[in-house]
Amino acid sequence: MAAPILRQSLLTADIFTSSHRFSAQISVGNRRLADVLNDRMTDFLQVQSVYVSRINTPGEIIGRYDKAALEKRHITFVVLPTETDGLSKEHKYNAFSKSTENIFITLPSFEICGRLEIIGKFDLKAILTIGTTRFMPIFQGTAENSFFPNVQFSGPVILVNKEAVALFSIITED
Amino acid sequence: MARILVVDDDPDILRLMQFTLSNAKHTVVVAPDGPTALNAINKKKPDLIIVDIMMPQMTGYQFTQRVRAMPGLKNLPILVYSARFQPIDQETAINAGATDYMPKTVAPADIVLKVNELLADDAPAASAPGGITIGFFSLRGGVGVSTLAVNIAAVIGLSKKAPTVLADLHPLAGHAGLMLGLRPKKSLADLQHTSDSLTEEVLNAVLAPHPKTGVRLLASPLIRRAAPVVHNLEAIAKQIKSAYPFAIFDLPSVFSKDVLAIMPLLDKLVLVTAPDLPSLQSAAVARKTIAALDAPPKRVCLVFNGNTATPTLKRASMEKTLRTSLFAEIPFEPTLCKAIHSGQPLALSNPQAPFTTAIAQLAAKLLKE
Numbered sequence A: 001m002a003a004p005i006l007r008q009s010l011l012t013a014d015i016f017t018s019s020h021r022f023s024a025q026i027s028v029g030n031r032r033l034a035d036v037l038n039d040r041m042t043d044f045l046q047v048q049s050v051y052v053s054r055i056n057t058p059g060e061i062i063g064r065y066d067k068a069a070l071e072k073r074h075i076t077f078v079v080l081p082t083e084t085d086g087l088s089k090e091h092k093y094n095a096f097s098k099s100t101e102n103i104f105i106t107l108p109s110f111e112i113c114g115r116l117e118i119i120g121k122f123d124l125k126a127i128l129t130i131g132t133t134r135f136m137p138i139f140q141g142t143a144e145n146s147f148f149p150n151v152q153f154s155g156p157v158i159l160v161n162k163e164a165v166a167l168f169s170i171i172t173e174d
Numbered sequence B: 001m002a003r004i005l006v007v008d009d010d011p012d013i014l015r016l017m018q019f020t021l022s023n024a025k026h027t028v029v030v031a032p033d034g035p036t037a038l039n040a041i042n043k044k045k046p047d048l049i050i051v052d053i054m055m056p057q058m059t060g061y062q063f064t065q066r067v068r069a070m071p072g073l074k075n076l077p078i079l080v081y082s083a084r085f086q087p088i089d090q091e092t093a094i095n096a097g098a099t100d101y102m103p104k105t106v107a108p109a110d111i112v113l114k115v116n117e118l119l120a121d122d123a124p125a126a127s128a129p130g131g132i133t134i135g136f137f138s139l140r141g142g143v144g145v146s147t148l149a150v151n152i153a154a155v156i157g158l159s160k161k162a163p164t165v166l167a168d169l170h171p172l173a174g175h176a177g178l179m180l181g182l183r184p185k186k187s188l189a190d191l192q193h194t195s196d197s198l199t200e201e202v203l204n205a206v207l208a209p210h211p212k213t214g215v216r217l218l219a220s221p222l223i224r225r226a227a228p229v230v231h232n233l234e235a236i237a238k239q240i241k242s243a244y245p246f247a248i249f250d251l252p253s254v255f256s257k258d259v260l261a262i263m264p265l266l267d268k269l270v271l272v273t274a275p276d277l278p279s280l281q282s283a284a285v286a287r288k289t290i291a292a293l294d295a296p297p298k299r300v301c302l303v304f305n306g307n308t309a310t311p312t313l314k315r316a317s318m319e320k321t322l323r324t325s326l327f328a329e330i331p332f333e334p335t336l337c338k339a340i341h342s343g344q345p346l347a348l349s350n351p352q353a354p355f356t357t358a359i360a361q362l363a364a365k366l367l368k369e
Helices: A032-035 A124-129 B011-023 B034-044 B059-068 B088-097 B108-122 B146-158 B174-178 B200-206 B233-243 B259-263 B276-291 B315-322 B336-342 B354-368
Strands: A010-016 A022-028 A043-055 A063-071 A077-080 A099-109 A111-118 A135-145 A151-159 A166-168 B004-009 B028-033 B048-051 B079-082 B100-105 B132-137 B164-168 B215-218 B248-249 B268-273 B301-303 B328-330
Touching: A010 A151, A022 B301, A032 A077, A032 A135, A063 A077, A077 A135, A099 A151, A111 A151, A124 A166, A151 B088, A151 B132, A151 B336, A166 B100, B004 B034, B011 B028, B011 B108, B028 B034, B034 B048, B034 B059, B034 B215, B048 B059, B048 B108, B059 B079, B079 B088, B079 B108, B079 B200, B088 B100, B088 B146, B108 B276, B132 B146, B132 B233, B146 B164, B146 B174, B146 B215, B146 B248, B146 B268, B146 B301, B146 B354, B164 B174, B174 B215, B174 B233, B200 B215, B200 B233, B233 B259, B268 B276, B276 B301, B276 B315, B301 B315, B328 B354
Parallel strands: B004 B028, B004 B048, B048 B079, B079 B100, B132 B248, B132 B268, B164 B215, B164 B248, B268 B301, B301 B328
Antiparallel strands: A010 A022, A010 A077, A022 A043, A043 A063, A077 A151, A099 A111, A099 A166, A111 A135, A135 A151
8 A cells, every 4th residue: 555645725824813722624726825925915814624722722623613704914924834834935045144143022912032034134113013924933932921920832843923023122121 | 552543624634643553463453533532432332532622523622521420430541632632632632631641743653652651651551469569760870860859759658657668770979879978898799699588578688777767778789799780680570579568669761671671561661860961861862662562561651850050951842842741740959969968858858848758758659549
């Protein structure tokens, strides 16, 4: 028997707003999720097989829906199971100018720690304002709920909605 | 080898599981949803169930609860296999009654490994009748195998008021005697040619009693000339198991022929690991090796021993990498070295220490589960 080949066009991810967790399948076609989220042609994200949990009881499933649409501006962050899906296909690395910073971000109801990779000069404001991408990848990220600190989510990459960021800071080592 | 029921609404996953598990010589039955799977359980009598969480009609949590409510299925291994990969999802699955949890990001080889591990846990004891035998093992030295074995033996010896043997099976210079403050004249080396004549009396003559706990120590030789390779560890272990209600084996850090021969005699193997990368690697290799054994221990219990004040790995990282839950965690204890110097197991000399509490809980769990 030949090994079955899995369809790669459907991706399962955890999508978060300030109040809910949605575990859903997203049809990405031949793109990556980062590209789908950053697609400025639409303000909505089409999802299927959505399992809804409240943020204070994120293990408990309160509803399931075959199809749904999410407004991208309300998505605060997305946790992905693999690093590859969090990177845009157009993401280019420059070995000479790439730097890494440990960062701390606050979002509505959440605080995120992780690693941000930057190409070129590091400028906090520019990262949030320049460019057309709405979501930025935070590597080895952990999201902690501000009201329920025992509610934590982590993953190899977290895509953070830059428009939802309140505080964006660098963690400096003492 | 075993009949496995896989429940998932994704046909690709069902095909992948069927392919992977069939290649590992298991018989695979598939079901696309919870209700179909519940019907299949009575007809197909699976030895193990693999279930997804996110399914229409019935979630994997609901399915697991329904299975656990069915008569005679309280202990059937249920492995939750889900794209929801957060620690809270693992916790929810275990609370619903699942035996273990794996995220869908794992490689097929790891699924087979986990399935074999769960089937081995569930298998009836292959060991000879006799007392409860618990082995302590690590492929890496210095992680605290002997420390845990000695302290657990001391706690069991004290609490059970029943003869308990601590067998230090290191071929030379094991530390159990030192930690108990004993320097026995006889050791494992005195049993090296006794395969045929190894009776309970011969064994008893070599054991050194520990006055405070009643633990009887089979010491490791301390003199090299008295320590040629002991070829009959299996026979010694069998004799201990048949003669004593409780036996703790402090095993050398190698999968030697003799150590492998002892594995099926063990009711539990405590695989000790510590918060550093080499220990993690050793634990991963040991688990894979044990899972591949024809005659494994009845159950493998991964214990995380915080043997340093400056850990470089956290428990969560260890669990994530090894893709299993820890059986127990022992906290770092700064006065442990002092206790070893004084020849007093810390579990006796400092009953208030968090270490002692954790050891007592571990001992209770090892004897109970």
